[in-house]
Amino acid sequence: MPELIAKSALARQALTLGGVTLAEVDAGQVTSVALFPGGTKTLAKGLKAIGLTMPAPNTFSEKNGRRIVWTGRDQAFLIGAGLPALDGAAVTDQSDGWVTLGLSGPGVVDVLARLVPVDLRLPSCPVMTALRTHLTHMNAVILRIGDCAFEIMVFRSMARTAWHEIEASMLMVAARTGKKG
Incomplete structure (x- = not known):
């Protein structure tokens, strides 16, 4: 009988652009x-x-x-x-149905502002806030885990799309600020 092995949805290393880091997070069960x-x-x-x-x-x-x-x-x-x-x-x-992405760095709110229809600035979205909203066209649960840090949960089937959308936004913000890494 074959043995099933759990695999990461993205199997990617962390990506840092413009001082913002995107990484897949193992949230556990x-x-x-x-x-x-x-x-x-x-x-x-x-x-x-x-x-x-x-x-x-x-x-x-x-x-x-x-x-x-x-x-x-x-x-x-x-x-x-x-x-x-x-x-x-x-x-x-629901462990197999969701993927968690970590997004952190001083420009994280600017990156997410291009993708999320809610105000994520610290006064409106303090640490320990959980939002059920959209990330572009995808359903998402967004957690504010620090002043400059979020975790974003999306359906596993949308993991690559979410990564792509966030990466594109990171590139745009990095281009505006002139920061590369």
């Missing part, structure tokens, strides 16, 4: 958590056991190598570690 009607208290007990709570809209939190990210009304992604049994919610492994 991604599990969708969708609250059942009336399951709030039951789910809260299960999440409390791992030190997390359901995130407020447009936020995420981290603890002990796990991250819980708001992805919609009564929905979240639990990222980065195995999931204990959770009652009160539909729980589905």
